[in-house]
Amino acid sequence: MSIKSQLDDNLQKLIIAIDGRFDFSAHKDFRDAYEDLEEKPHSYRIDMSEAQYIDSSALGMLLLLRDHAGGDSADVEIVNCNADVKKILTISNFDQLFTIA
Numbered sequence: 001m002s003i004k005s006q007l008d009d010n011l012q013k014l015i016i017a018i019d020g021r022f023d024f025s026a027h028k029d030f031r032d033a034y035e036d037l038e039e040k041p042h043s044y045r046i047d048m049s050e051a052q053y054i055d056s057s058a059l060g061m062l063l064l065l066r067d068h069a070g071g072d073s074a075d076v077e078i079v080n081c082n083a084d085v086k087k088i089l090t091i092s093n094f095d096q097l098f099t100i101a
Contacts, residue, residue, distance in 0.1 A: 001026055005033035007041060014041040019050040022085075024057040034065055044069055049080035054088050066097060077101060 001020035008015060016033045018026070034044065044065065048054075066074050077099040081089065089100055 003029040013043045017047040021053040022058040023055045043075035046078045
């Protein structure tokens with residue numbers, strides 16, 4: 001499991017890429033990816049193209065990111081999910097809280 005983050009060219013969007021299992025072992029790295037920035041970006045993109053698994057603790061981490069990003073007014077998108085990950089997000093009604101593409 002690894003988590004990598006980078007700001008886009010305009011420094012407006014933070015892209016966080018998840019590789020492998022997204023579970024409790026990723027908690028510290030995931031929080032560090034968005035909390036240690038000098039300026040808060042306007043939007044966030046979680047790239048799940050390399051994520052093979054997601055559990056309930058990862059769902060909680062996504063909710064913490066959403067709160068950090070502004071709660072109901074947050075612009076957080078989750079992209080490139082495989083079928084299993086997308087199913088978990090949909091069953092959990094995360095499509096009501098995040099943009100899932």
